[in-house]
Amino acid sequence: MxxxxxxxxxxxxxxxxxxxxxxxxxxxxxxxxxxxxxxxxxxxxxxxxxxxxxxxxxxxxxxxxxxxxxxxxxxxxxxxxxxxxxxxxxxxxxxxxxxxxxxxxxxxxxxxxxxxxxxxxxxxxxxxxxxxxxxxxxxxxLPCAGLTGWSAITTHGRISAGDRVLVQGTGGVAMFALAFAKMQGAHVTVISSSDEKLETVRAMGADATINYRDTPDWARASREVTSDRGGYDLIVELGGAETLPLSLRAIRPGGTIAMIGVLTGLQLDASLGPIVARQVRLQGVTVGHRDGFEAMLRAMTQHGTRxxxxxxxxxxxxxxxxxxxxxxxxxxxxxxxx
Missing domain, CATH: 3.90.180.10 (Medium-chain alcohol dehydrogenases, catalytic domain)
Known part of the structure; x- marks a missing residue:
C-alpha cells in the first residue's frame, strides 16, 4: 500500500x-x-x-x-x-x-x-x-482543528449565550471556534490582516471584525464591544508572543485566554501583573479527548455545522x-x- x-x-x-x-x-x-x-x-x-x-x-x-x-x-x-x-x-x-x-x-x-x-x-x-x-x-x-476549537469554546471557555469572545485569525481552529461560539449564542469578534477574509467571516456570523494591520492596537479598538463587562469573556489566542500582551489588556477580570497557537513566536516579553491583578485564567489547549470529540459531533449534527x-x-x-x-x-x- x-x-x-x-x-x-x-x-x-x-x-x-x-x-x-x-x-x-x-x-x-x-x-x-x-x-x-x-x-x-x-x-x-x-x-x-x-x-x-x-x-x-x-x-x-x-x-x-x-x-x-x-x-x-x-x-x-x-x-x-x-x-x-x-x-x-x-x-x-x-x-x-x-x-x-x-x-x-x-x-x-x-x-x-x-x-x-x-x-x-x-x-x-x-x-x-x-x-x-x-x-x-x-x-x-475534525480530529485536531475541530476538536481544538470545541475544547477552547466549550470545555475550557464554558461559553454561554451573550458572552463576548474574540478569535484571532481565520485559520482552521479559528473558523471552528467562530462556529462553536455562535452555536452557544456568543457575540464574536474576529481579527485578521485581510479585509477580504473579514468580509467572509462576517457573512459566516462574526458580529465584529478588526483588521489588525490597519489597527495594531486591537485591544483598545475593541473596548466598545466589551464596555458592559470590561473585556472579553474568552480570547482564542493563536498568535503567541506578539498577541498575548494585547490579549491580557483585552480580557475581562476573571476571563479566560485559551492559549492554542504560537504563530508569532515562543518567547514572551509581557507583564504578568494583569494575570494576577485581574484573576485571568491562562489555559493551554492541546486538542482534546475522545469524549469531547463525540460531544462535538453530537452538537454539530444538531446544528448542521459544516x-x-x-x-x-x-x-x-x-x-x-x-x-x-x-x-x-x-x-x-x-x-x-x-
Missing part, C-alpha cells in the same frame, strides 16, 4: 512516497481504508523534528487528521463495525478526563504513525463514527500541499484526497 513517510533523516526533503505491507488488525483493532486527510500547522513542524524526541522515530508517517471506512475488524471489536465511516482520534490513548503523559505521547502523525497511508490500523478505542451529513472532506478536518474547506491536493502531492499551507492559504482547511 502507498504511504508517505519521513525517512532516512528529518526535513521536508526526506518526506517521500513509499510502500508498506497492509497491516492486519489484531484483537481490539480495526483496519481503515483512508478516504481523505487534512493538514494542520503541526504538519509543518513534525518533518523538521520540531517537537524534539516527542516527535517520534524514523521512518514516520505524518498527518493526524483524516477519515476512512472500516474494512476489517479484529477479534473482540464492538465499538465500530465493518463499513462504518470513522475518524481516528488525535490522541489515541486519551478517552476522557484529565490529560496524562501517556495520553500526550499517543498523538497520530508524531510520535505515532499518522494517516498518510492507504490503510491505517488502530485500536477501536481510537476512532469515532462520523455523521452521515458530513462529506469525507468535511469529516477529515467545516470551512479550502484547496484539495492529490495524495502524491503532499509536499506541494505542505508548501501551500506554509505560504498562508486562504480561508478553509487544506485537504488531501485519496
Amino acid at each position: 502507498r504511504v508517505f513517510q519521513i525517512q532516512d533523516d528529518w526535513g521536508i526533503d526526506n518526506l517521500k512516497l513509499a510502500d508498506r505491507p497492509v497491516p492486519e488488525p489484531g484483537r481490539g483493532q480495526v483496519l481503515i481504508q483512508m478516504r481523505a486527510a487534512s493538514l494542520n500547522a503541526r504538519d509543518l513542524i513534525v518533518p523538521e523534528r520540531g517537537y524534539g524526541r516527542a516527535t517520534g522515530n524514523l521512518p514516520l508517517i505524518p498527518l493526524s487528521d483524516g477519515v476512512g471506512i472500516v474494512v476489517e475488524t479484529g477479534e473482540g471489536v464492538s465499538r465500530v463495525a465493518k463499513g462504518d465511516r470513522v475518524c481516528p482520534t488525535y490522541f489515541q490513548n486519551w478517552i476522557g478526563g484529565a490529560p496524562s503523559p501517556a495520553a500526550f505521547a499517543s498523538a497520530l502523525g508524531g510520535p505515532l504513525d499518522g494517516v498518510m497511508a492507504d490503510m491505517v490500523c488502530l485500536s477501536e478505542d481510537g476512532v469515532v463514527r462520523v455523521p452521515d451529513y458530513l462529506t469525507d472532506a468535511e469529516a477529515a478536518t 467545516p470551512v474547506l479550502g484547496k484539495t491536493f492529490d495524495f502524491a502531492d503532499l509536499r506541494q500541499a505542505l508548501e501551500y499551507l506554509r505560504a498562508g492559504p486562504g480561508l478553509g482547511k487544506t485537504l488531501i484526497g485519496f
Whole structure:
C-alpha cells in the first residue's frame, strides 16, 4: 500500500512516497481504508523534528487528521463495525478526563504513525463514527482543528449565550471556534490582516471584525464591544508572543485566554501583573479527548455545522500541499484526497 513517510533523516526533503505491507488488525483493532486527510500547522513542524524526541522515530508517517471506512475488524471489536465511516482520534490513548503523559505521547502523525497511508490500523478505542451529513472532506478536518476549537469554546471557555469572545485569525481552529461560539449564542469578534477574509467571516456570523494591520492596537479598538463587562469573556489566542500582551489588556477580570497557537513566536516579553491583578485564567489547549470529540459531533449534527474547506491536493502531492499551507492559504482547511 502507498504511504508517505519521513525517512532516512528529518526535513521536508526526506518526506517521500513509499510502500508498506497492509497491516492486519489484531484483537481490539480495526483496519481503515483512508478516504481523505487534512493538514494542520503541526504538519509543518513534525518533518523538521520540531517537537524534539516527542516527535517520534524514523521512518514516520505524518498527518493526524483524516477519515476512512472500516474494512476489517479484529477479534473482540464492538465499538465500530465493518463499513462504518470513522475518524481516528488525535490522541489515541486519551478517552476522557484529565490529560496524562501517556495520553500526550499517543498523538497520530508524531510520535505515532499518522494517516498518510492507504490503510491505517488502530485500536477501536481510537476512532469515532462520523455523521452521515458530513462529506469525507468535511469529516477529515475534525480530529485536531475541530476538536481544538470545541475544547477552547466549550470545555475550557464554558461559553454561554451573550458572552463576548474574540478569535484571532481565520485559520482552521479559528473558523471552528467562530462556529462553536455562535452555536452557544456568543457575540464574536474576529481579527485578521485581510479585509477580504473579514468580509467572509462576517457573512459566516462574526458580529465584529478588526483588521489588525490597519489597527495594531486591537485591544483598545475593541473596548466598545466589551464596555458592559470590561473585556472579553474568552480570547482564542493563536498568535503567541506578539498577541498575548494585547490579549491580557483585552480580557475581562476573571476571563479566560485559551492559549492554542504560537504563530508569532515562543518567547514572551509581557507583564504578568494583569494575570494576577485581574484573576485571568491562562489555559493551554492541546486538542482534546475522545469524549469531547463525540460531544462535538453530537452538537454539530444538531446544528448542521459544516467545516470551512479550502484547496484539495492529490495524495502524491503532499509536499506541494505542505508548501501551500506554509505560504498562508486562504480561508478553509487544506485537504488531501485519496
